[in-house]
Amino acid sequence: MSNSLIERYQTVQQRIQAACLQADRSDKSVSLLAVSKTKPIKDIQQLAEYGQLCFGENYLQESLLKIERCPALEWHFIGPIQSNKTKAIAEHFQWVHSIDRLKIAQRLSQQRPDHFPPLNILLEVNISREPSKAGFHPDVLLEIAPEIAKLPNLTLRGLMAIPQKLDGDTTLDAQRQPFAKVRQLLEQLNQTHGWSLDTLSMGMSADLEAAIIEGATIVRIGTDIFGKR
Numbered sequence: 122m123s124n125s126l127i128e129r130y131q132t133v134q135q136r137i138q139a140a141c142l143q144a145d146r147s148d149k150s151v152s153l154l155a156v157s158k159t160k161p162i163k164d165i166q167q168l169a170e171y172g173q174l175c176f177g178e179n180y181l182q183e184s185l186l187k188i189e190r191c192p193a194l195e196w197h198f199i200g201p202i203q204s205n206k207t208k209a210i211a212e213h214f215q216w217v218h219s220i221d222r223l224k225i226a227q228r229l230s231q232q233r234p235d236h237f238p239p240l241n242i243l244l245e246v247n248i249s250r251e252p253s254k255a256g257f258h259p260d261v262l263l264e265i266a267p268e269i270a271k272l273p274n275l276t277l278r279g280l281m282a283i284p285q286k287l288d289g290d291t292t293l294d295a296q297r298q299p300f301a302k303v304r305q306l307l308e309q310l311n312q313t314h315g316w317s318l319d320t321l322s323m324g325m326s327a328d329l330e331a332a333i334i335e336g337a338t339i340v341r342i343g344t345d346i347f348g349k350r
């Protein structure tokens with residue numbers, strides 16, 4: 122069993138390399154975030170020994186235990202954020218991918234300890250404009266991003282998206298469309314404001330190739346590394 126974790130991890134690394142080759146990108150331009158939610162610390166430690174240093178978590182209580190045990194790793198919060206969770210997130214994580222309200226960004230900035238480096242943040246975009254889904258609608262995001270960029274203890278790095286689940290048409294071309302829109306939105310922000318946001322967090326187990334072809338710089342992979350949840 123223990124070998125199969127590393128084997129699955131290697132397979133994901135090979136998929137990333139193949140997609141980079143296809144997209145004519147350096148494989149150093151894409152980093153792999155191992156999404157370890159619900160998975161045991163021993164799996165995290167085994168991957169860390171193998172060289173994986175960045176992990177993504179969705180559930181605060183669970184993640185704090187893991188961070189306490191593995192403080193040298195780089196931790197990314199990628200789940201929904203309630204206001205009462207911002208303090209612990211600001212104190213324990215290096216990155217937050219799931220900012221979907223101005224108020225959450227303001228609280229994270231206020232609560233980031235002064236002696237810490239700025240928290241790296243991504244704005245989550247509801248790129249498929251699903252009514253019940255988290256994330257800023259693209260037009261709201263364009264309006265609010267400058268306010269968030271001004272907050273002192275945060276560094277706005279880019280965008281994160283989870284496209285609508287495709288039923289039926291799961292071809293590469295269909296998967297690419299929403300990711301292309303996210304990339305265009307990042308380009309628009311950079312052009313409008315003269316920024317150089319450099320991060321697109323997009324692509325999961327089922328669609329990492331499409332995301333890389335459209336410019337993902339972080340892919341967030343859970344199932345295909347750790348197995349089913």
Ligand SMILES: *Cc1c(COP(=O)(O)O)cnc(C)c1O
Nearest residue numbers: 156199325326341342343344345
């Ligand atoms: C769980 C999760 C992932 C990983 O998804 P898999 O399909 O298991 O690879 C990625 N991003 C977010 C935001 C998640 O919640």
